[in-house]
Amino acid sequence: MIESLLVANRGEIARRIIRTARRLGVRAIAVHSEADADLPFVGEADEAVCVGPANPAQSYRNTEAILAAARSTGAQAIHPGYGFLSENAEFARTVEASGLIWVGPGADAISAMGDKINARNLMAAAGVPVAAGTTEPAADVAAAVAAAAEIGYPVMVKAAAGGGGMGMGVAVDEAALRTEYDKVRAFAERMFGDGSVLLERYFPRVRHVEVQILGLADGRVLALGERECSVQRRNQKLVEESPSPAVSPELRSRLLAAAVRAGEAVDYRNAGTVECLLDPATGEFFFLEMNTRLQVEHPVTELVHGIDLVEEQLRVAAGLPPTFDPDALTVRGHAIELRVNAEDPKRFLPGPGTIRTWVEPTGEGVRVDSGYAEGNTVTPFYDSLMAKLIVHGQDRTEAIARARAAVAAFDLSGPKHNLPFFAELLEDQEFLSGDYDTSIVSRLR
Known part of the structure; x- marks a missing residue:
């Protein structure tokens, strides 16, 4: 296993990666901007290095500063999280050329999937449906x-x-x-x-369904089920669930097989996501894009499969087999993730500020991946995501009930936040039916 890991990210994803690293006995190194010096992920790392001012171009996207931090701390590997440099093929190449382990897919796969036209053409050639x-x-x-x-x-x-x-x-x-x-x-x-x-x-009524893939060190590509991501505002996700209520066993079989072909077409290693559009009227699905990194919504896959995707990422990067039997994957219950953002619940406009109250919900089947704590300030420099509220139940009905209770119990004040929107969504008959599409938020608003 990797012995020391530099996390080239911030907030909740940095904190989440550090948590797994420390559980595995891997020395966790954080990098942070001046604006983030007081955030929890910095204090929870074994070592932390300031890499620049608040502007991401001068800190979290500053490749020279991040590589310098890796050298000065003796890091063996770099995990990019999501966003920032995670899908930068040149950075991946530079990391490996520096003698470090890149915890992600190869630079060629990142490059191939980064251009949406090239990706469409590659997928069509591999027999993956494209619109x-x-x-x-x-x-x-x-x-x-x-x-x-x-x-x-x-x-x-x-x-x-x-x-x-x-x-x-x-x-x-x-x-x-x-x-x-x-x-x-x-x-x-x-x-x-x-x-x-x-x-x-363009499909006026469409669902956004994606498949988690994992390219193993031995060359195999696995599909770890699908996620429903149709609750969106401005084409950006707010809620994800797994399994998708729109996917039948027959459709799931076709969807997962296509995702595996997509990964195999670019010799994929490590974690990635094949995103698709699903026409609910016909059951047709079409390749949208491949995200060559860990997704924000990966926890719902973790909960229904009982695995730690960050641990699996580290194992692949180290050339180790997975912790689970690839031929005996099972789905357990239903999981839902709600993205708690610092934005107003009506127009979804950013509303940063200092957190006066932050009390996370607890209880059976409730998980919170957060990047902030009471007293921290949500600044305007970065994405508005403050936390991910994830629930798991024996079925979708129980998961929704736990989500309702968790939203009600999340005591948050200071910045604007979208918890009231989730309280409304979780009572909405269209969402409760499972028969919804990417326009559901516009109908609620």
């Missing part, structure tokens, strides 16, 4: 208009280098396409340094 769309970037508005005429309106206009729900727009006709193309292209150039734009068929 109708462009096979090369739309060079200009005229090319986009021609492509949309072939695909058929409405179309999704997407940044080829984007991810996390950013850099996307829907066009219902040519006039809207001309506007959305310019907006997405400008956003992509500003955010990703790459203005490439792709077009895909």
Whole structure:
């Protein structure tokens, strides 16, 4: 097993990785910005190094500072968490070239999946279903208009280098396409340094379902079940659950087999997620993207399978077999995750501030992965995620009941927060039925 691990991230995911590292006897090293010096993950690490000011470009995305911290602390490996440098192929290559272990997939796989057009083409060649769309970037508005005429309106206009729900727009006709193309292209150039734009068929009613994969050290790729991620605002997830209430055994078999093919197509190692769109009317699913990292919502998979995905990541990186029997995976009950964000529960606009009260719910089947504690300040410099409230039950009904009780028991004041939205959602008949789609939040709001 790896002996010392530098966690190149912050907040709840850094704290969560450190927790597993320390349980395994691995020396955990945190890096942090000046703004995060007082957060729990810094104090819980065996060693901590300040890598720069609040601006992520000068701290959490500062590759030279992070590598310098790894050298000065004698770290053997680097875990990037999610976000920041986790899907930066060049950083992965630099880490390995420095003689360190990269806890993630190979740089070639990251690079292959980072370009959404290239990823679509690779998946189609591997026999993974993809929605109708462009096979090369739309060079200009005229090319986009021609492509949309072939695909058929409405179309999704997407940044080829984007991810996390950013850099996307829907066009219902040519006039809207001309506007959305310019907006997405400008956003992509500003955010990703790459203005490439792709077009895909847009499904007005669709579910977002993803599959957790794990590429083992021996070359096998496993599918660890699916997660339902259709409760979203601005194309970004708020709630995830596993198993998906929309997936039948027959559909699950096809979905997991396609995810394994996707991983095998890029010789995938370590943890990753194959994201798909599911048309509930037909049962068809289509490849959306592959996230070449650990997902925010990984705890629901952990709870239904009884495994620690961070431990499995470390084992793969060290060349060790998994802790479980790959041929005897079982699903136990139902899990739901609620992302507790520092944002108002109506418009979901950020609302940072100092935490006056922070009392986490407890009880059977309740888990909280948090990045903050009472007295900490949620700053405007980073993502608004404060904690993940995860519940597990024997079935979906019990999980929802435990989620209701946990939301009611979570005593939080100071920053704005979205717990009132979750209280509303957990009483909503559409959500309770399990027959919902990605537009459910807009109907509630």
